[in-house]
Amino acid sequence: MLTELSIRDFAIIDEISITFKEGLTVLTGETGAGKSIIIDAIQLLSGGRGSVEFVRHGTKKAEIEGLFTVQPDHPIYKVGQNYGVDIDEDGMVVLERTITHQGKSICRVNGKLVTLGIMKEFGHSLIDIHSQHETQSLMDPDRHVELLDVFAGEELRSVLDEYVSVYDKYRTMKKRYKELSENEQEMAQRLDLLEFQLRELQGAEMQPLEDEELSEERKKLMNFEKVYQGIHDAYYSLYGEQRGMDWLSHAMTSLESTSDVDDNLAKLSEEMTNTYYLMEEMTFKLSNQMAELEFDPERLNQIESRLNELNRLKKKYGATVDDMLQYASRIEEEIDEIRNKDSHLSKMESEIAELSEDALLEAQGMREIRVKAADQLAEFIHVELRDLYLEKAAFAVDLQTKPGKQGDPELDGTPVQLLPNGIDLVKFLITTNPGEPLKELHKVASGGEMSRIMLALKRIFSRHQGITSVIFDEVDTGVSGRVAQAIAEKIYGISEGSQVLCISHLPQVAAMADTHVRIEKRVEDERTSTAAKELSMDEKADEISRMITGAELTATTVEHARELLTMADKHKN
Incomplete structure (x- = not known):
């Protein structure tokens, strides 16, 4: 989980330090107070693109530091081994990002200088950020096969390892054959x-x-x-x-x-x-x-x-x-x-054919597991969508193969292309309107529907991905009423398996928070700055009341806010 975040001279933030806890943390505040700026800072820790525009006016550099704690079996230990970064037994990982006013970006992991690409690998192992416009891997069709494999679990992983071993030899042999023959x-x-x-x-x-x-x-x-x-x-x-x-x-x-x-x-x-x-x-x-x-x-x-x-x-x-x-x-x-090119080419052709058949055999084994996992995933997603009042929605996992050419291995008499993770092209398809055909996930138009679909997917995959902190940036935009309550319950459900940080304008989501932080904009000495304050129970009720009315507090809205908090406690229990 993200334990502590320190930000200095970043946008309108002069200096701020926020301690985060387990469970669901909701960040609220007026528009422009700096909520999304905090998420931007976290995004930079996960390898996001930096800019001199992030450096606070009149300062030389912006500095962001995040302290994460992980379990002993977390995938980040393997990432650390790959790049020579020590992660001690306490499971503490410190990501640091500095952006100078000249545009230079400096990245460190546990004090060691790393490239931006390496920092991105560490960041993606720890943080998963979702916003109304940026939903990362869940909306990227090229990543759907990876997500399905994560859902399939250990049964597929062992077969995939065997396939990758054979595929690497096959690809190397084909490259050498091409060089020798062309x-x-x-x-x-x-x-x-x-x-x-x-x-x-x-x-x-x-x-x-x-x-x-x-x-x-x-x-x-x-x-x-x-x-x-x-x-x-x-x-x-x-x-x-x-x-x-x-x-x-x-x-x-x-x-x-x-x-x-x-x-x-x-x-x-x-x-x-x-x-x-x-x-x-x-x-x-x-x-x-x-x-x-x-x-x-x-x-x-x-x-x-x-x-x-x-x-x-x-x-x-x-x-x-x-x-x-x-x-x-x-x-x-x-x-x-x-x-002796001719004799070698002949020998290599035989080896390539043998390797391709071995790889195809392993790929077919993976395909069987993926088909079974795809059916199970669709069932789980339908349950989640019903809970979010998308009863009419239909979800499916489409598995296709990429057509091959002469010399490629054949599946049911048709050449197929071997890919780095098998022979399967995986796409998540959905329709939210009865009678309409299934479409690719990223082509769903409605913002409110997209928020609910993304939450349903995230609810399933968060159990399998091992992400330390899931961050939602106003993913509840465009929804209200009973849908808002359902979204609040789903977000809380995700926080039962991972730490969740959520920026929200929905009082229902704020009521579900285990920790409620208000982000405020202040003007001191003619300079604007941002501050964060963890709210007490009474302050939380007042803040939710303001979120309901958008104006002055009244006895009715405060009572409504307390009722939301009581309902949230009942749901948690």
Whole structure:
């Protein structure tokens, strides 16, 4: 859930900090007070497009910071792993967005700088924003297959993973086949280039880890004097008259003379004797090391020349010798493919056909699960629509395939195109008027109907998507009466599974709020600013009363407001 939101120098907001709670939080206030500005700020945290227009006049930058808390199994942990962002065991995620007056946008997740695209991935895992004009994935036909798969659950996910694995191999093989078969001239030029590169790499006669071994040897040769002096000084500190070993020998002899008097001294004497012989072995090693040291200026020149040659090749073929050897191996295989193109193409055709049949088999398995899930989803949506007084509405999930071409796998004798998530094109269809044909969801015209349809869909999908915070920005526009009450109940129903933040002008929705925040516009020192205040129960009744009348409070409207609050409590219970 979104726990805290801090906004500084954003539009008409100078500085505001709002603490959010679980359940349903409703934001109300007069038009222009800044309610939608707060939603705009949250939208920027989810990767929305920034603009210098958001920076408060007279300031250098707008800053937005949101603190989210998530459960240990939340999908955002996987997103964090993908981009190297640490999310601790407490499940706290901080999204930060800064927009400068020069138009620069700076994004951070848990203090780490990220691109806007990465921030969008984090934001979409945490926040789902819906407005009268922007309904994101629910209204996007290209996303309907993903939503159906989310609804289908784990049964489909395991089959989809298998399909994606086969499909990736199929797509890679087809791409390589196309490259190898289409352009003779390009292939000839490619062959000349690869043969030149292979001759150059093979002519260098590189050995595995050669660059690392040469660098280590060069380091020793370049520091020969320092190394020799260190070993020399260490050796002669130990060996020689009145040196370390002499004194250790004297200490050992002195302790041996007391070992038959005191058992404790006998143990010390034994330890001293062992130490002496260890140090004696050390002097032998130092002596051998000195004897082996030999400075060869010509060898250093040879190493420098060889490393220069390797570094020249690294600029073209890889960061290390091992990388270059691997590259040589790859291009050798590619040269063989091009030289023996016909036999390779024939082999690849067989592999492509086999992979396409494997992928089609997995896709058919997914299709069966999707058909079953589509029927179940339609039943659930019809129930939700009836609750929202769209009894005559009809909803269906349309599953089609994209026609393929010759060489594509065949389904019931007809070629079909393999897509990244199967063979299915999924569209949500609806009609709200009896006798009218089903139409694509995004083509439904009425704003009030669209609000109810979107809420019905959201009520179903919010249980499956794992979104932390669902935000509704005036989705209840254009409705009233019993429909308004039904919408209020649906929004509250969504808040039972996810935190919901809702901007609303409906008193029925405000009455359902677990937390009611009033957004107010103030003018101080000839500057406009926005403030947020969490309302007490009495203040909540007064605010709902104002929403009913749009004017001064009266005893009747306050009583009506309290009655709405009582009805809301009964519904919650």
